[in-house]
Amino acid sequence: MFSLFGVPAPLLFGQLLLGLINGGFYAMLSLGLAVIFGMLNIINFAHGAVFMMGAFVAWMLLNYLGINYWFALLLAPLIVGAFGFVLEKTIISRLYKLDHLYGLLLTFGLALVLEGLFRNGYGSSGMPYQIPAVLSGAVNLGFMFLPIYRGWVIVAALVVCIATWMLIEKTKLGSLLRAATENPALVQAFGVNVPRLVTLTFAGGVALAAFAGVLAAPIYSVNPNMGSNFINTVFAVVVIGGMGSIFGAIVSGFGLGVIEGLTKVFYPQASDTVIFVVMVLVLLTRPAGLFGKAT
């Protein structure tokens, strides 16, 4: 077998695949962020916290009510989405007329409060959540040993990403949403309930993060800090893809997962900085991001 820069090819293929899997998480999270930013113009710093809530709700459903992973995958996004609905109605909706900075501060504060509450209740070392029996075990791909669950993550992430993209770009509802972002007054004049549309968009973005949280629960320990570990990277992904660009979020999510994965082989110490180096380079050459429209 050949090798690249001293790294044997099987190992390299394995790392590429792992990068894609992590990229799946980045893509799902940055997708929700991009949707919320694109439609509401809110920089949602609480996104990591709702990702964490998704995982915790799955854990609670299992431990308090005996509801298994598959139902949690459906229920947790609904429950957390409902929480997002209330949040938008009561607090977030007051910010639309203000500067971006206020939204950023408010959601950052919300994230701290949410994480603090879970930390008080459940500690920081995490809760065990087993991989569902059907998805446990692994397959030998020849170049690597792939846990079935990770395979499932990449499939689920792809399906969710494509479905969201289709919903926004190809359906009637999506076109209404996009129109409402461009000119809310005009769309309202056509009899569309724009505030309701905006609330549902926020709830949808939050539900996406919660879905990713449930997917992450069996892999990472379910702990209150799990979201804040992700959120910085995910913001960089959104900026690189172009703020508000759905397609950009998906492509750069997967792409940066791969870049990060490869860095872990060649120079692991830099694996948490490489994404920011890419961000700097992208912003220097294309200030609106790779797929963003210059305004």
Added chain:
Amino acid sequence: MKISRRTLLGATAAGAVVPWARPARAADGVVRIGVLNDQSGPYRDVSGLNSVACVRQALQDYGAATRGMTVEVLSADHQNKPDVGAGIARQWFDRDGVDMIIDVPTSSVGLAVASVCREKNRAYINVGAGTAELTGKQCAPTTIHWAYDTWMLAHSTGGATVKAGGDTWYFLTADYVFGHDLERQTTGFVTAAGGKVLGHSTYPFPSTTDFSSFLLQAQATGAKVLGLANAGADTVNSIKQAHEFGLTDKTRIAALLMFITDVHALGLATAQGLVLTESFYWNMNEKTRAFAMRIKDKTPNNMPNMVQAGCYAGTIHYLKAVADMGVAAAKASGAATIARMKAMPTEDDAFGTCHIREDGRVLVPAYLFEVKSPSESKEPWDYYKLLVTTPGAEAFRPLADGNCPLIHA
């Protein structure tokens, strides 16, 4: 309330007086203990509020109030950042009249606070940090190091693993002083026993959550042992993912630092069979059980681990020394208090009777445990089987090898 010009002036004048009144706190006869640790990050459950509860329990069990001693306990979150930790320590000493700082996990912060205590001549009982440098090159007349250190872990867990046939290693190392220390010391034992280190991955701390890439690299080397030179939530995630990737079929995991709180987070189904070292286990004997039961209601989420028990024992011993030499003398000099603590044997429910060495090392015995399987566990938190006990005198680095300047002076 209506604020008149007079009240405003009065308040301003009072405000101006307050900073001048503060230095008097240093000589007011109140003993102040500062518990400095992680209260919001990855080491929160390992130290955190449970350490604070243990310090308070120590005041109660020692009977500070009935002995006429007034003791205050302060606590703060150092966020695992050396600059934040050192800043709080300075503020505590300069403004709040704190006499002793205890706990301070995260080796980088532990070392930073040690030098502040030395500079200000205040007592320092480190329990939570791992680095053996605290009693080595960076030892200080104001420092005591309680429950464990990297040398002890490498010697006990690492040594036992090599003895059991694990002679080729791959390290997964957290990229800061503790991880490097632990890797270096374990490497020493592995190579001395004729084993080999096949490689290592040093990952950014504390921002890494996915270890699969490193696990794959470890797998590719064919090493028999995966040495985890990390702690807390990182260790939990590494072990979880090693299982997921089927690493555990052929590779033994040496969790070089693991606490009972981490075992609890993993669940016995995943953690069973792991071998680890702690110097305290709640279910060891009558006294440890009695201590654990006293503290249990105050820490609803966790049983105490060796760090938290160390905070308890350290506080009791400190109070004994303060009572022995008088509050005024103890408040005047941290180094003198520490010297008195070294001269007395320690005695408490958590660790029994131990001795403190000149370099500040508390010679507690090291216990090598194996994690029970779910069927062996009879009650909540019944997690460990004792394999080997190393007496305190042999559990830690020999005095001569530490290069502590206090010894050669």
